[in-house]
Each structure stands twice: as structure tokens, then as C-alpha cells.
Amino acid sequence: MEKREECGVFGIYSFRKDEVSLPVYNGLIAIQHRGQDSAGIATFDGRTIHLKKGMGLTSEVISEDDLLALKGSVGIGSVRYPTVGTSSLRDAQPFKVDLPREGITLAHNGNLVNFVALKDELARGGTPLLSQCDSEIILKVLADELNRTEDIFLAVSKLMKRLEGAYCEVVLTGRGELIAFRDPHGFRPLCFGRNDDCMIFASESVALDINDVELTEQVKPGEVILVTEKGVERRLVAKSSRRHCMFEYVYFSRPDSILDAGSVYDSRVRLGMNLAKSHPAKADVVVPVPDTSRPAAEGFSRESGVRIEEGLIKNRYIMRTFIMPEQRIRDEAIKKKLNPLKTILKGKRVVVIDDSIVRGTTTNKLVKLLKDAGAKEVHVRITCPPIISPCFYGVDISSHSELIGFRCNGNVEEIRKILGADSLGYQTIDGLVDAIGIGKENLCMACLNEDYPTPGAAKIAKEMKKKSSEEMKEKKRYWEL
Numbered sequence: 295m296e297k298r299e300e301c302g303v304f305g306i307y308s309f310r311k312d313e314v315s316l317p318v319y320n321g322l323i324a325i326q327h328r329g330q331d332s333a334g335i336a337t338f339d340g341r342t343i344h345l346k347k348g349m350g351l352t353s354e355v356i357s358e359d360d361l362l363a364l365k366g367s368v369g370i371g372s373v374r375y376p377t378v379g380t381s382s383l384r385d386a387q388p389f390k391v392d393l394p395r396e397g398i399t400l401a402h403n404g405n406l407v408n409f410v411a412l413k414d415e416l417a418r419g420g421t422p423l424l425s426q427c428d429s430e431i432i433l434k435v436l437a438d439e440l441n442r443t444e445d446i447f448l449a450v451s452k453l454m455k456r457l458e459g460a461y462c463e464v465v466l467t468g469r470g471e472l473i474a475f476r477d478p479h480g481f482r483p484l485c486f487g488r489n490d491d492c493m494i495f496a497s498e499s500v501a502l503d504i505n506d507v508e509l510t511e512q513v514k515p516g517e518v519i520l521v522t523e524k525g526v527e528r529r530l531v532a533k534s535s536r537r538h539c540m541f542e543y544v545y546f547s548r549p550d551s552i553l554d555a556g557s558v559y560d561s562r563v564r565l566g567m568n569l570a571k572s573h574p575a576k577a578d579v580v581v582p583v584p585d586t587s588r589p590a591a592e593g594f595s596r597e598s599g600v601r602i603e604e605g606l607i608k609n610r611y612i613m614r615t616f617i618m619p620e621q622r623i624r625d626e627a628i629k630k631k632l633n634p635l636k637t638i639l640k641g642k643r644v645v646v647i648d649d650s651i652v653r654g655t656t657t658n659k660l661v662k663l664l665k666d667a668g669a670k671e672v673h674v675r676i677t678c679p680p681i682i683s684p685c686f687y688g689v690d691i692s693s694h695s696e697l698i699g700f701r702c703n704g705n706v707e708e709i710r711k712i713l714g715a716d717s718l719g720y721q722t723i724d725g726l727v728d729a730i731g732i733g734k735e736n737l738c739m740a741c742l743n744e745d746y747p748t749p750g751a752a753k754i755a756k757e758m759k760k761k762s763s764e765e766m767k768e769k770k771r772y773w774e775l
């Protein structure tokens with residue numbers, strides 16, 4: 295519950311030439327959990343690309359008047375949390391260039407590993423960047439390739455050779471084309487639904503549900519899908535090597551979404567069941583940390599026979615804790631966000647289920663909150679194995695030294711003491727792989743096992759680890775870092 299979100303994208307092509315601004319808006323509302331920093335919508339009305347973007351939630355950025363002004367039957371949208379770039383309007387998506395193809399607008403989800411090298415390369419070629427955002431880089435590289443060829447599939451295949459990292463893109467052109475593509479590893483999710491009326495692309499299937507469009511399938515890693523007046527064309531333009539982010543199943547995606555491995559809800563229930571098998575606890579009650587951990591707590595309860603209760607009540611009307619930048623604000627925020635139910639907790643042995651531990655500071659506060667509410671014992675069970683290494687593919691886990699798993703060298707007993715829990719049990723890697731159910735060869739678990747699917751990320755992680763280890767040697771206590 296300490297992590298930060300990535301981004302969400304949405305794209306729609308109406309075959310019946312219906313206005314699409316409202317379906318885009320609804321789709322963005324459905325995937326708002328993927329980013330609350332900024333939002334934006336672009337549409338094409340046959341002549342002009344209309345664009346509205348701004349800071350804040352979709353409902354704060356896009357007004358009813360905006361929806362009326364965003365004319366057109368093809369559209370894309372974005373909700374963003376900055377893993378690269380800054381929290382400013384300059385970096386809000388979608389990004390737009392006026393040429394080629396009478397204009398290109400792009401919404402991006404993911405993170406580029408070779409951001410700096412590409413930025414330098416573009417600057418040397420006379421294409422300076424206006425933002426600090428990797429979305430602009432992808433757009434400029436795409437524009438560069440589309441300046442050389444009219445063939446969109448060829449252009450994206452060349453682009454895929456130049457980019458390293460995670461990227462799911464939806465692109466709208468001034469010729470009324472809608473393009474969607476996914477990086478060859480398929481780190482981030484991208485699916486589509488198609489019927490006689492329209493075709494929709496979205497980061498998660500919940501954005502299709504809200505528009506009453508059935509999920510057709512997932513965009514394949516390395517695949518490009520082009521939707522035009524002539525119809526729909528699909529091509530694999532890069533050799534794919536699936537490595538879906540395990541965190542989408544553990545935490546990011548909505549439980550009612552269907553990803554490459556199937557139902558997120560089912561995976562989370564299995565995560566809880568596997569956790570109960572590997573790390574049982576003598577307890578009176580199982581308490582989920584709302585909201586992500588509910589299905590896993592249900593699974594833990596089913597497997598262990600210990601009843602599940604809502605011992606922590608979430609205040610839905612405060613800002614999410616992890617979008618507040620400073621630790622001090624985060625510490626205060628947990629009390630505002632979660633209120634313990636004393637009647638459930640008093641005198642009980644409590645198993646509290648959470649999805650992951652990043653820094654450890656939130657979990658530490660959580661244990662204290664439960665004990666202050668009268669819990670006799672607090673047994674912490676975590677559905678994700680220990681996070682020991684940063685992510686370079688779009689999840690805001692940026693350095694080794696912030697990770698309690700790394701700082702304590704994976705020593706669970708040491709982490710338990712810091713958290714103040716009576717016992718601590720993490721999911722095993724085998725339990726995680728089993729719960730997701732598509733085989734470890736199809737998953738990225740680099741933040742757990744340092745096996746980075748791309749060479750640039752592996753190199754950066756090695757250098758960062760060396761630096762962090764040296765830094766830690768100089769410090770006596772981890773919290774000085």
C-alpha cells in the first residue's frame with residue numbers, strides 16, 4: 295500500500311461515426327486508479343485533432359463543456375502518474391506533434407530504460423524535447439520513423455528496435471487512424487474489445503466494461519493494431535518474449551480486470567490461499583488492508599479457516615497516501631486513511647493481510663494502529679515476496695536504499711522487528727507464480743529476483759546496487775539512509 299501508480303491509456307474508434315468523448319471519459323474514470331496526477335483526452339473530427347489535458351483527476355480536468363468541444367469519432371485518453379518526468383502540466387498526456395500524418399497524438403503507459411540515450415540522440419538530430427516525459431520521446435521517435443515511411447507497421451517495428459523498456463501506446467493521427475502497440479515483453483497490460491459499433495483499447499478491461507463492450511483479447515507483446523476506415527489490421531512486428539509485470543496481479547490492476555493471465559480477482563484469492571499454506575498463523579481473525587488486499591484476505595481465510603472481518607475501515611474521501619511526496623505527510627495520512635474497528639480487534643490475535651512492503655514505514659504505522667486499537671497479537675502476511683531491487687519498467691520503486699527488503703538483506707526476522715509485528719510472513723516466489731498461473735518464464739519479477747528482462751535495466755540495477763551498498767556501509771542504521 296505504499297507504492298505509486300503508473301499510467302493508464304484508452305483509445306476508441308467508432309465504426310458508426312458516433313461521438314467518442316464520453317466513452318473516453320468513462321474509460322478514464324474506470325482506470326483512474328492507475329494515475330491521479332493528470333488526465334487528458336484527444337479526439338479527431340475528420341479535420342482537426344482536439345485536445346484537452348490538465349492536472350488532477352479526470353473529473354477535475356474534463357468538464358461537460360469540454361466533452362461537447364471534444365468532437366469526433368476517434369479518440370484517445372490518458373491518466374498519468376509520473377514515474378519519469380515531473381508533476382506538471384508540461385508533462386501531462388496525450389502529447390501532440392503537428393507533423394507527419396497531419397498530426398500525431400499519443401498516450402503512453404510504461405517507462406523507458408534508455409530515456410537519457412534517446413533524449414541525447416534526438417537532441418543531436420535537432421529534435422529538442424519540451425518536457426521531461428518519456429511519452430514525448432516515444433512520440434518524437436515515432437514521428438521520426440513515420441517521416442521516413444508511410445508504412446505504420448514498418449515505422450513501429452523500427453521504433454521497437456530503438457526503445458528499451460515498457461510501453462503500451464495508443465496513437466491518434468490527423469488522418470483519423472487509431473494505432474495501438476505494446477512492447478515486445480508486454481510488461482504493462484493492454485487489451486481490446488471489438489463489436490459492430492466500435493473498437494476500444496484500454497490498459498484494463500474495466501474500461502471496456504463501463505462502455506458495454508466485451509473484452510475480445512489482449513494486445514500481444516510486439517504487436518501493432520491499426521484501425522482505419524478500411525478496417526482493422528494486426529501484425530506482430532517484433533519477436534515477443536513475454537514478461538508480464540507480476541505487480542499488476544498483486545496490486546496495480548483492479549480486481550475486476552482481466553489481464554493476460556485471466557482474472558485479477560482469482561489470482562489474488564490464490565495469493566491469499568498460498569500465503570496461508572506457506573505461512574499459517576494461530577489467529578482469531580483475518581483483517582485485510584483495504585482495498586487491494588481484500589481478495590487475498592478472503593483466500594487466506596478460506597484456506598486457514600480463520601474468519602475474515604473488516605477490522606480497518608477506509609475513509610474514501612481523503613487523497614491516496616502514496617501520491618503525497620513527503621514521508622512526513624505519508625505518516626500522518628495513514629491515520630486519516632484507515633480507522634481501526636476496536637470491537638473487531640480488541641483482545642484478538644489478528645492476521646493482517648497486505649499486498650507488499652516497500653519502505654516499511656507504512657506497515658510499521660499499521661501494526662501500531664492495530665495494537666493501539668487493542669489487538670493482542672499482530673501477524674503480518676504479505677502477498678508479494680520481498681522487494682529487493684528497483685523497477686525500471688513503470689512502477690515507482692526507484693532505489694535500493696528505499697527498500698526495506700534490500701536494507702535488511704532479505705532478513706525477514708530483522709524486518710519483523712522493525713515493523714513491530716508478532717510474526718511476519720511473505721509470499722514465496724513459487725506461491726506467487728502459482729497464483730498468477732502463467733508460468734515464471736512469462737513473468738517479470740525483477741524487483742524480487744534481480745532478473746531484469748532487458749540488458750540496460752540489468753546494468754543500471756547493478757551500478758545502483760553497488761552504490762547503495764557502499765552508502766549503507768557508511769551508515770550504522772538503515773533509517774539514516
Ligand code: SF4
Nearest residue numbers: 539685687689738741
Ligand atoms: S521490476 Fe517488478 S514492478 Fe517492475 S515490471 Fe518487473 S515485476 Fe513489475
